[in-house]
Structures are given as structure tokens and as C-alpha cells.
Amino acid sequence: GESVGLHLPTLSVQEGDNSIINCAYSNSASDYFIWYKQESGKGPQFIIDIRSNMDKRQGQRVTVLLNKTVKHLSLQIAATQPGDSAVYFCAENIGDTGRRALTFGSGTRLQVQP
Amino acid sequence: GAVVSQHPSRVICKSGTSVKIECRSLDFQATTMFWYRQFPKQSLMLMATSNEGSKATYEQGVEKDKFLINHASLTLSTLTVTSAHPEDSSFYICSARARDRGHSDTQYFGPGTRLTVL
Numbered sequence: 001g002e003s004v005g006l007h008l009p010t011l012s013v014q015e016g017d018n019s020i021i022n023c024a025y026s027n028s029a030s031d032y033f034i035w036y037k038q039e040s041g042k043g044p045q046f047i048i049d050i051r052s053n054m055d056k057r058q059g060q061r062v063t064v065l066l067n068k069t070v071k072h073l074s075l076q077i078a079a080t081q082p083g084d085s086a087v088y089f090c091a092e093n094i095g096d097t098g099r100r101a102l103t104f105g106s107g108t109r110l111q112v113q114p
Numbered sequence: 115g116a117v118v119s120q121h122p123s124r125v126i127c128k129s130g131t132s133v134k135i136e137c138r139s140l141d142f143q144a145t146t147m148f149w150y151r152q153f154p155k156q157s158l159m160l161m162a163t164s165n166e167g168s169k170a171t172y173e174q175g176v177e178k179d180k181f182l183i184n185h186a187s188l189t190l191s192t193l194t195v196t197s198a199h200p201e202d203s204s205f206y207i208c209s210a211r212a213r214d215r216g217h218s219d220t221q222y223f224g225p226g227t228r229l230t231v232l
Contacts, residue, residue, distance in 0.1 A: 008155050034220065042121075043207050043223035044158070089157060101148065102209075102221055104157045 008087060010109040017065030019077040019112075023105045028071060032093035034102070035064060035075045039086045047075070047088075077110075085112045117141055118210050120224035126231055127198055133226045135193045137208030143188040145211035149181070152205040164191050184195060198231040205229075 003087075013019050025033070030050040036044035050057045050064045057064050063076040073090050087109050091102040117140040126140040127133050137147055146165050162178075164170040164185035172178045180202075182194040191210075195202055205228055209221040 027134045036223070041226070041228070043118075043206075044209075046220060049220060076117065101160050101163055103160070106157050 008107050008109045012111045012112060012113060013080050015080060015082060015112055015114050017080055018074075019080045019110060020102045021075045021077075021088050021110065023073040023075075023108075025073060025090065025092045025105070027073050027092060027103075030092035032094075033064070033066060033073050034091045035062075036072075036089045036091060036104075037084075038089060038107075039084045042079075044089060067112070080110075080112050082112045084108055084112055116209065116212060116220075116222040118144075118222050118224040120206075120208055120227050122227060123182050124230075126230045126232065129199055130197055132194055132196045133198055133229060135195070135206055135208075135212070135229075136189045137193070137224050139189045139210040139212075139222070142210075142212045144191075144212060145188070146211040147185055147191040148193075148209045148211075149183060150207045150209065152207060152226075156226045158207060161193075166220060195229065198229070200231045202232045203229055 034049040035047040038044045042088050048059045048062050048064050050066050055066050061078045065074045077084055087107045089107045090105040119138045119140055121136045125133055131179050148163050149161045151161050152158045161176045162170045162172045162183050164183045166185050166188050170183035180196055185191040192199040205226050209223045211221050
């Protein structure tokens with residue numbers, strides 16, 4: 001898969017505010033989407049996923065919204081905490097069932113100001 | 115549950131040497147493992163997909179003779195960077211797709227291996 005990631009846009013929020021991180025995906029055939037959190041020097045950590053037959057899914061403090069019409073995905077984090085500071089990647093599942101490789105978006109750095 | 119480990123976490127080697135990185139699924143069987151490479155401030159780029167007991171499928175532009183992948187069991191995959199050069203310095207991350215789990219498409223990632231080639 002390909003990914004474009006020459007620059008990391010940054011979202012800066014105050015502690016306690018809600019954060020919204022956006023992602024545009026490319027392939028209209030993608031049917032599974034995941035948000036990952038990556039802290040410096042660590043591997044990506046699964047946050048939440050959503051399948052293409054849904055447009056919203058909620059977890060603990062996080063909500064993922066999927067708009068297939070415009071191929072847009074967003075991650076909402078409620079009451080953002082300093083521990084939420086990290087780089088967030090969306091990923092889409094492309095490929096046949098046997099392969100199921102992920103293609104990652106370019107990522108967004110979330111900075112939470114205390 | 116769904117823990118993936120990598121070893122080593124950091125490795126520094128001389129140019130021309132080979133380095134092996136291990137990826138293990140600790141509490142589940144992984145039908146498929148993936149290897150990614152990540153350069154600083156960039157996203158993850160898929161290098162190859164490996165299925166247990168079969169040859170890995172490499173992405174376009176990834177040299178299979180340079181990045182040897184062995185998926186010998188349902189819990190272990192190895193990536194060997196042969197004749198490493200400074201441009202191979204990167205963060206290598208593996209992931210495993212769980213078998214017989216609710217989210218069967220979910221990939222669980224290892225903590226990554228920082229390779230520095232001098």
C-alpha cells in the first residue's frame with residue numbers, strides 16, 4: 001500500500017476540550033476503517049474501528065464518524081487529556097479478504113495544552 | 115489480550131551487516147503478519163505481507179532479496195535486513211491479524227524496532 005506522509009498537521013487543544021481529527025480516504029471500495037494512536041518511539045495502538053455499513057461508532061471517550069459519500073472519517077475525543085497527546089492515524093482496509101492490508105493516512109499530531 | 119512483541123527494540127549495526135528482527139504474537143495465533151517501515155514524521159508504509167507457511171508478498175519497490183521475511187509459525191515472523199546500509203535506518207513495525215477473534219480484520223501492532231545503520 002501507499003501512504004503519503006511528508007508533513008504532519010498539528011492540532012493543538014486545551015485540556016478538557018473536545019478534539020476532532022479528520023481523515024480523507026481514497027478508495028471507495030474500502031470497507032473497514034481504524035483509528036490508531038502512536039506515541040513517540042512506539043507502535044500504533046488500536047483506538048476504534050468502524051465498518052462501512054455504519055456511519056457512527058462510539059467507544060470510551062471516542063467516537064468515529066464515517067461519511068462514505070465524501071470519503072471522510074473523523075475521530076472525536078471527548079474531554080481531551082494530556083495523555084491523549086500523540087500522532088493519530090486513520091487506516092483503511094484495502095485488498096481481498098486473504099490479504100487485508102492496511103493503508104495509513106498521513107497522520108495528525110494532537111498536542112494537549114494543560 | 116492481543117499483544118504483539120518485537121525484538122530487539124533498538125539495534126545499531128555497521129553497514130554491510132545483516133540484522134534480524136522478530137515479531138511475536140504472544141497470546142493469539144496470527145494468520146497473517148505485516149511488516150511496515152516508518153521514517154521520521156511520516157506515516158507507516160507497508161513493506162510486505164506474510165502468511166504462515168507461505169512466501170511473503172512484497173509491496174512494489176521493496177526488494178525481497180534485501181528484506182527477507184520468514185513466517186515459520188502462527189506466532190512468529192522474522193524480518194532480516196541483509197547487507198544493511200545507512201538508508202535502511204528506520205523504524206520497523208510489525209502487526210498481526212488475529213485468527214478467531216471478534217475483530218478478525220483488526221491488526222495489532224508491535225512496539226517497533228529502531229534500526230540505525232552506521
